[in-house]
Amino acid sequence: MTSTPPHHSILDKPFVLDLFAGPGGLDVAGHRLGIPSLGLEWDRSACLTRYAAGLDTLHADVSAIRRESFESLPPEINVLAGGPPCQTYSVAGRGAGRKALEDVKRYIDRLTDGVPETTVDEQLEESEKRGSDPRTALVLEPLRYAIQATRSPNRGHRPFDVIVLEQVPAVVEVWRHYARALQEKGLPDGTKYRVVVAVLATETYGVPQTRSRAVLIARREGLGTPSLPAPTHRGYEAREWKRRNGLPEALRQPTLDEAPEAERRNRDELAPWMSMRDVLAAPVGTHPGRGPFLVRSNYGSSGIPGRRGVRTDQQPATTVTGRISRFVVFEHLDDDVVYEGSRFSMNEAGMLQSFPPDYPWSGTARAQQVGNAVPPLFGAHLLSAALGLPAPAPDLMREPWVPATEEQRAKLRSHGCGAADDCTARCPRPE
Known part of the structure; x- marks a missing residue:
């Protein structure tokens, strides 16, 4: 594994709590930077991937942990991170999206004003009864965790020092309202943060894929002004x-x-952007390498559903989503003839997301896991910027991942699910 040079974080011992942790994108970033993390994840298959990868995990509902067992979280956690589900903001130019956005802004204000949690829960329940999407409330969880930290006897009422959030570009207005609340009003106990918000292109950080993300980086007052990660590669x-x-x-x-x-x-x-060929051409780990190819995406291009985007292996991938397994790959025979080759394997799809080769994708809906994940190299840039560390090395994710042993996996699952080989009553219900 590529190591990073000695450095000093703004925190003596960074320890990340990763909400909505997915299969491990941000945790893989932390692992390769030498930063420990604990991930909270609801989806069973994503947890199986995390256990196989050796990542510390709680198979749990993020909201339930906050309400019922926040005091059981390690008190030394000082970095809060996460990417709450975003489906209700994907229509942010239309009525439903605008209404969801305005509702969330009002709840952010109520929480920072110190409105009791039980009152907020009652209001959210009433809103759901009137037809609001229950997932809308999940984007409030990072703020609610930040407030809960200041009320936790186990932590000595100590707030999180750093907050790192990322999601699809449509969520940038939510992050901007978060920023105003954290900077101007602060948390109910008086804690304030310095915050930066932006929409960033992942290919400008060495990810072999064009993908835009709305990010928020906050530092508690007294820890300096945060900066966005500086691009290391050219935009595509x-x-x-x-x-x-x-x-x-x-x-x-x-x-x-x-x-x-x-x-x-x-x-x-800046370095040139990374192409699909840069990461898939050469054999590495169990990946045999792949010759020149064209790839046609399974979804529309430029807002036209019927127009399938086509790129060569000399370009970055289009945004990797849960449909990556349906992308049609055409192998080159010569300048005039191509033939349909094999679809991307999950290992290849993960590499296009900047996961290390041989990452142990497990469970079901693996393509969805890949598509939902934070690109680890991008996550490493976010964590490094948030903590005042040097930019990660471009080859940070190139070495194959070493999966957990069966013994390690059983231990992680005992901690995360309550049993070494199965879920228990404390795990979230699949529905």
Whole structure:
């Protein structure tokens, strides 16, 4: 495994609590940075993947842990992270999305004003009875955890020092309201944070995929002003790539090559974006390598459902979603003939998300697990920026992952589920 050089975090001993942890994207980032973490995850299959990977996990409902067993969490946890489910914000230009957004803003204000948790729960229940999507409330959980930390005797009422949140771009307005509340009003006990919010492109951090994420990084006052991670790679520009590869002059637009000299100079200081070929061509671990190919996505392009996006292996992947297993891959025979080859394996799909080769995807709905995950290399950049660490090495995720032994897996599951080989009554119901 690639190691990072010695460094000093703004915290003596960072320890991450990862809410809605999924199969482990942010925890893999922490693992390779030498930062311990505990993940809370509701989905059984994602937990099986986490156990197989050797990641400390609680198979639990995030809301239930906050309400019923917050005091059982390790008191030394000082970094709160997570990506709450986002489905109700994916329509943020329409009526339902706007209403959900305004509702969430009101609840953020009520929580930071110190409205009792029981009152907020009652209001949320009434809202659900009137037809609101129950998942809307989940985006409030990071704030509710931050408040609960200040009320926890087990922690000595100590607030989290750092908060790192990420989600789809539509959630950026929620993060901005979070930022205003944390900076201007603070938590009910008076704790305030310095906060930065932005939408970032993952390919500018070395992920071989074009994917935009809304991020929030907060530091408790007294720990300095947080910064967004500085890009290490160039952004992917489809028109520039097509121009360089033979697109007719009449169809292209000006690119950075035609920009002012200072802008070109800044661009030239960054590494080129990573292509699918960069991570899939060479054999590594059990991955045999893959020759030149074209890939056609299973969903529409440019907002047109019937237009299937096609990219070559010399480009980054389109956004990896739960449909990655349906992408059609065409292998090149020569310049004139291609044939349909094998679909991406889960190992390959994970590598396009920047997971290390041979990550042990387990359980069912594996493609959905891959698509829902935080790209680990991007997560490493977020954690490094939040903690004041140097940018992670570009090859941080290149070494194959070493899965947990059966003994380690059984121990992790005993802790996370209550039994070494099965779920128990304390685990969330599948429905």
